[in-house]
Amino acid sequence: MKKHNIHLQPLGKTLTVNDQTPLIDVLHEYGIEFPCGGKGTCGKCKVKLVAGEIETTDIHRQKLALLGLGAEWRLACYSTCTSDITLEIDQYNHLILADESEFEYSPQRGFGVAVDLGTTTLVAQLIDLATAKVLAVETMLNPQVKFGADLISRIQACIDGNEHELKRLIRFNIGTMIELLLVKHNVPLHKIAIVGNTAMHHIFSGFDVSPLSQYPFDTPHLHAITFTTSELDWNFEVVGDITFFPSIGSFVGSDILAGIAATGMHKNDTYCALIDLGTNGEIVVGNKNQLICASTAAGPAFEGTNISMGMRATTGAVSSFKLVENKLIANVIGNVSAKGICGSALVDAIALLRKQDLLGIFGEINSGESTIELIKGISLTQKDINEFQLAKAAIAAGLEILCQSLKIQLADIQSIYIAGGFGNYINSSHLVETGMIELPVTKIHKMGNTALIGAKMFLFQDANTIDEIRSKTIHINLESHPNFQDIYVDKMLF
């Protein structure tokens, strides 16, 4: 079969691929993402063709025209490789948070791996079980992103017959990450703890995801499951168990179970809340007697998917804005020129635009223009602002409804923990000022990747702790609350 070379700039990498290889198959490893699942609607997988030819179909040309992209651009999701080509890609160098937190533990012998299997990012840490120290970290993008950014598109991809491919990809990548950890430290592994949301749990384990695709979302597989390395096609040895921890409900998985463990909220007398500002926006509220949790559709805006200049927290993203003498000043990740804004900067921008009285209470741009320039070359559209309102209202309404279910007031919450990828960059005061969290800023604590912290703790805990948290935690569906719409819409206002 004919082979072609793909040169990637500015990485300086060359890939050799078979004739007719779809670019979607080879580029996602280099940080190209496919948030819309290859439908050609989001334009996030655009690549600049520097040399060579990629033929375009009518539909490809239509999509490029709709996105306002000129002749040098191609959408990777619509492209196949038929000759040697050179591409310029700038979606590289992902910064994935790896946590270094400390916690209480009883020393054990040997070494373990904690894995946070996120919808968007994967993190694996090699832990010395005698000291609980992190020896090494590996991070990767979830290889399933080529099937779409959100959970529903992954579930849809499985239903469309790709379930084996999604399972193979995720098992392979996690196996690879662990091998890379072992290359850094050649130690015997005693156990592996994996946490992730329910859809990731099902796909990794090979369970049918179709119950997760529609109401009433009842799946028989919320339980923990253990594997052997041979079942997973992993070429290294593990003395003890490889465990994927149990889910709480159909849309709240062991990543949140781990988050609860990391915050210790299940042991607290006072009420606490945990908000994971990731793709699925899970929220937990409660104390040592009872915890109630739900997922919200908050993620896409925070992950940059529905924001015109939105991107994840990677090189070139504005990570924060501050107001200096009535002008916005941007901090850009990697000290390069700004290419877009990530979730934390979006929160900053909205809060500061409100402060400058440039946005009204309905989120309308007061000048009447359809866009608003933040700094040179970076702007928000009216639609972007509305997307943010949907996301912040989802979180605020979720908090309110969970408090109502517990028959407590929002003000009864003493501590609120913010977790998730961009959680650490976020300015807590701005969360309050935008109305996403209607509590004093002093109650907000940024926790980083609580799923990973919890997974690490699970390496040291027996099943009782996990059963204890699960038995206290119930899962509700926010949309079925009778006043959901009124609460949600009220929270869209500023």
Add this chain to the structure above:
Amino acid sequence: MNELLVQLLEVVELGKADQKSPFPPQLKGQDGASELTTKALEAGVSPQDILENALIPAMDKVGKKFAENKIFVPQMLMSARAMGAAMLVLKPFFASGAIKTKGTFIIGTVKGDLHDIGKNLVAMMVEGSGWSVIDLGVDVPAERYIQAVKEHPGAVVALSALLTTTMVNMGQIVADIKAELPDTFVFIGGAPVNNEFCKKIGADAYTPDPQGVVEYLNKMAS
């Protein structure tokens, strides 16, 4: 035109349901849609006139602004609430037949899906354009649409879905409705839906926003 109708049009467009409602701030303490409708009736304006010359044009303006991204969901819902307050006053005239509606519109979110805000927005806009609306709620199976059409012969049906995974249920529901009642006109809508999908499953029309449905329906009725 009657000054009260001009005022009513304005408060519905701005989303002031009644005197007590705090929004919008610039109309604080003034009459809202409810009071103005009562006053218009007392002044001898016909219910049909109130509908056609105040409520329908107000919602038409709101729908157009929403379609152009000039206003967003909260403002649209406030206008819809204001219209609802006026409709409540007019309700007896709908029941007695003193107001003629353009037809009956049956809407629901399809089986497997609980999302109803988009569906509600369409329902309110269509009601505000002078149709009588029957809202079947969420998680609606084919049988309930069919039953509703049988109870309201000639009614137009609209199916809503927010998820790509529930959108697929539309195909079967459209097929079931068409098998039982082949002349029924079926709209589909929702974030993942598009015209291609509409054609593929044999539905009759797709529009990307509520105003599109209103304009389509008005063409059908004229």
